[in-house]
Amino acid sequence: AVAAGPAEWNGVGTTSDGHHVKVLGNVGSPADAQAAADAGAEGVGLFRTEFCYLDAEAEPPVAEQRAAYAAVLTPFAGKPVIVRTLDAGADKPLAFLSPAAEPNPALGVRGLRVAFDRPEVLDRQLEAIAGAAQDSGAEVSVMAPMVATAAEAAWFAERVRAAGIARAGVMIEIPAAALSATEILAAVDFVSVGTNDLAQYTFAADRQLGAVAKLNDPWQPALLRLLELIGSAAKAAGKPAGVCGEAAADPVLARVFTGLGLTSLSMNVPAIRAVGASLAGVTLAQCEAIAARVLETADPAEARRTARDGDSG
Ligand code: PEP
Ligand code: MG
Secondary structure (H helix, E strand, O other), rough: OOOOOOOOOOOOEOOOOOOOOEEEEEEEEHHHHHHHHHOOOOOOOEEEHHHOOOOOOOOOOOOHHHHHHHHHHHOOOOOOOEEEOOOOEEOOOOOOOOOOOOHHHOHHHHHHHHHHHHHHHHHHHHHHHHHHHHHHOOOOEEEEEEOHHHHHHHHHHHHHHHOOOOOOEEEOOHHHHHOOHHHHHHOOOOOEEOOHHHHHHHEEEEOOHHHOOOOOOOOOOOHHHHHHHHHHHHHHHHHOEOOOOOHHHHHHHHHHHHHHHEEEEEEOHHHHHHHHHHHOOOOHHHHHHHHHHHHHHOHHHHHHHHHHHHOOO
């Protein structure tokens, strides 16, 4: 079995042979951001901006948005932060954006889809993010949620660049996007996999419904095969691909993701140390061997067992 690795977390995610995998925090408020910085996160892989507005009745003015974002970015001055544009709809409705009634909100106008009808809301948010980047000194990238096609990714990237923000990426959380990873990567600077929604849409299993939770398991081999497609596409493109769903917080799965070619892991703060320590206990070649075997497994239980047994198989 693979050694558990040192308990120490020195603040830079690397395998024992020096392959860098950024260990990042998921945040939604200034308190989260401070906690992530204190825990030694190298940066932020997912700033859920909609968390700032769950109670807002109207779209906040640009100046107010700018101040709210700067408060979250400030603990990461000089460090990379990925700001996600509003992911309104489905499990996170916003009063000023979400459509009143849809038969299937998770399949409706959510995430970036809202911006196709109301691009001025996106443009104002991008203006506020660009301002907050200046105010805070954080190295800001922006990414869009719920992207289905390369054309959508290109549309978004153009608006981000028009706003003067250097790096534009998209989330991969729809199976069609995973299957188009090569084309999407041609249009943007990076991608980040939202495993919560990617599992939901791959298995047609509501992420909020306990009765189908077994399908929404990040160890499902079918989900990991989609991650392999994304990791391979990113390697071929020479562009970064991260994971920012809850799955990134699993220290054993972190080794699998690394072996599949993912280059950053963004997680809730309490997981940062354990994931960093887990990566430090294996080489990249061991991660690749583990990942190759996990892809051959039949179900989540076998996948977990295979990864835990490590490179001795
Ligand atoms: C995801 O879907 O995995 C994700 C990170 O986004 P959210 O949980 O905010 O939908
Ligand atoms: Mg999501």
